[in-house]
Amino acid sequence: MQKVAIIGIGNDGVSVYNLLKNIEDIKIVCLFKAGADEKIGKFWTDENVKILDINRLHELKNLDVIINTLNSNVVNDIIKGVSGPTSVIETRAVNIMLRLFREKKELLQIKRVQGELSTILNSIQEAVEVADENGVIKYVNPAFTRVTGIPAEQRIGQNVFEISPDGALAMALKTGKNVFGHRTQVGGSNAEVVSNASPIIVDGNLAGSVVVFQHFTDVMKLMDELRQRTTMIENLCDKFGQVTTCKYSFADILGTSPDLKKSIQVAERAARSNSTVLLLGESGTGKELFAHAIHFASSRRDKPFIKVNCAAIPENLLESEFFGYAKGAFTGATKSKIGKFELANGGTIFLDEIGDMNLILQGKLLRVLQEMEFEKVGGNQTIRVDVRVIAATNRNLRDLIRSGKFREDLYYRLNVVEITIPPLRVRKEDLSSLVNHLIVKLNRKLGKKVKGLSQDAEEVLYSYDWPGNVRELENVVERVMVTVDEEILSKKNFIQHVSQLKIAPERDVELLPIDQMEQILIKKALAKYGNTVEGKRRAAQALNISLATLYNKLKRAKFENSSI
The missing domain is CATH 3.40.50.300 (P-loop containing nucleotide triphosphate hydrolases)
Known part of the structure; x- marks a missing residue:
């Protein structure tokens, strides 16, 4: 087991340590720093290795190798004072060692990137084909075989200018420009594809080109799906703009x-x-x-x-x-x-x-x-x-x-x-609640402070038959409230501002017994609405009596056998 000490704790010293630490026959016993100002290298991770001052170098016994990464006369003098059969590796040799280490590290990094790139290219669904600057095909991914039916071993090594001279890959090599949406048939197969190709430029020089393509039918399927989704979105936008919810209960x-x-x-x-x-x-x-x-x-x-x-x-x-x-x-x-x-x-x-x-x-x-x-x-x-x-x-x-x-x-x-909604003229008892509701609503809308109607104004409203029903009532009340500032609306307000509000004048009529007058009114109603069940129902509604009451009056007067 070789005992090794490294002098220098900067990046070079740390690099030497990383290079030697995993070698079985080498034991790194210590790192020495040349002074208080020297800082540990940024890649240092091993906290179990001692770091001592260079002046304590003589304290270590039985060192086999001292590796000096520092170019310092003071350090060289200290190393000369070490006793025993210790080998010293000077700065020049260390530099060679570090260069070899860095090249090995860079090579490992290149292999890692190649592995990652290969995994990515092999996993994508689009076909990929790469050629060098002479047109020789160097790489195809698995999707290429799936799309074209051509095995990789039959494609690699072929020249693209010979097998597919009109393709996007050849065009990118010839022109040195990008090619987009190029539709063609892959040479050596019946596959019709849509391709995108780009030249590969290294240090300003053309080093090859790469093409990515899909089967034309796949592209058309995607286009159809896109159109369907676009139509769906447009329809949903139209639907969103037109759909309403109910406003009233x-x-x-x-x-x-x-x-x-x-x-x-x-x-x-x-x-x-x-x-x-x-x-x-x-x-x-x-x-x-x-x-x-x-x-x-x-x-x-x-x-x-x-x-x-x-x-x-x-x-x-x-x-x-x-x-x-x-x-x-x-x-x-x-x-x-x-x-x-x-x-x-x-x-x-x-x-x-x-x-x-x-x-x-x-x-x-x-x-x-x-x-x-x-x-x-x-x-x-x-x-x-x-x-x-x-x-x-x-x-x-x-x-x-x-x-x-x-x-x-x-x-x-x-x-x-069937639901028949009665006109306002046959439910005038609802006029008061309708008008009060309208006044409250219109006060908020118009910023008014109207409190209600005078008695003579109510008489005017009750005397009118309202052919436009509730809609006409709302229009009349709003028209009056817009044009006046009084808190109580009176008869003069309605007469002055609503010209179509005409109250029929009294006129002399021939006095008849009530039962005869009923017969005349029933005859007129049946003449207007017909003698059918529906006609009688509407006639009863116009006369403001129930259908049963109408039948009783018809029976009592023996109208069933008459012409009406």
């Missing part, structure tokens, strides 16, 4: 009149099912409010609520709005569009003004209601949906059926649960 429907309460009760029961609902009522009675409330009270409340105003969309666009269209379905259709029914999947679609829909679209809507499936305009893929339909109209659908403007089968499909 049954608590937002104000009024205590018997007719309104009855309508609310039917709507609440309908909300617990998935049945189609048909909302009937004059314009402005709150059909959309009922639709929102039904959706909110249903099990679909967390899903989309989509509204379609059938009267506001041009007939030629209504079908594409309902069902969407495929890309290229018509000029300008550069991408596909999601229709309202697909947007409402899982939720509710509200078809307002359903009586204004054309007959052709009525037939397509009937199929959706029956089968819950449809095709986009210009598409051939059947789309299945789960949608709850609520329809509304202010028109008499039976009259439209008789005139051939509405399909009877669609009417019966829509009219599963």
Whole structure:
């Protein structure tokens, strides 16, 4: 066992130590530092080896070798004073030793990098081929064989200018420039590929080139997937921008009149099912409010609520709005569009003004209601949906059926649960609560401090029949509040600012017994609404009496056998 001491604790001394420490026949007994200013090398890790001052060198006995890494006369004099048969390796020899060590270390580093690079190239899915500056192929990875079917041993050593002169690898060697997206057939195989190649430049000189390529079908698959994902993202963006949720619940429907309460009760029961609902009522009675409330009270409340105003969309666009269209379905259709029914999947679609829909679209809507499936305009893929339909109209659908403007089968499909919303003129007892609610809401909106109405103002409102119903009432109250600053709104405020508010003047009428007057009014009502069950129901509603009361009066007056 050779006992060795190393003089110098700087980087050279540490390098010598690292070079010798793992040799079996060598034992490094100590490192010596030349002075207090000498600092230990940055790669020093062994805390078990003693580090002593150079002046204590003579204390060590039986040293076989002293390795001096310092070029110092003082150190040389100290070494000469060491007794015994000790060999000394001077600075020049140490430098040779360190050079060999560094070259060995660099070689190991190169081998490590080569191993890492080989592992990376062998694991990637793209084919890789490398040629030297003369075009001789030096390397191909396993993916090359998978893509082309050519074994590595048959490819390496071939000249790329002979076997694939039109490929990207040869082009990069010829031009010394990068080649991107080059589509060609690999020489020696039938594989059609898309390639990217780059020259290899070392110290400013061309040393070869490398090409990376994929099979063309793989690229096309990726492109198709990219297009599909892009379309999906576009559709989701469109869907996100169009999907809405319900805004109102049954608590937002104000009024205590018997007719309104009855309508609310039917709507609440309908909300617990998935049945189609048909909302009937004059314009402005709150059909959309009922639709929102039904959706909110249903099990679909967390899903989309989509509204379609059938009267506001041009007939030629209504079908594409309902069902969407495929890309290229018509000029300008550069991408596909999601229709309202697909947007409402899982939720509710509200078809307002359903009586204004054309007959052709009525037939397509009937199929959706029956089968819950449809095709986009210009598409051939059947789309299945789960949608709850609520329809509304202010028109008499039976009259439209008789005139051939509405399909009877669609009417019966829509009219599963029918809810008639009473007009404001037959529930004037709700005027007070409606007006107070509007005043509170408009005070916040307009920054006003209106407290209520005077008695004469209430008389004006109660004397009017409100053909526009609640919508007209809201417009009238807001118009008045915008133009006045009083805390109490009076009769003069409404008369002055609402020209369409006309109160019918009193006029002399012939006095008749009440029972005869009832007969006249019943005759007029039945003449207007018809003698069918539906007509009698609407007549009773117009007369502000129940259907049972109407039947009793008809029976008592023996109207059944008359012409009415």
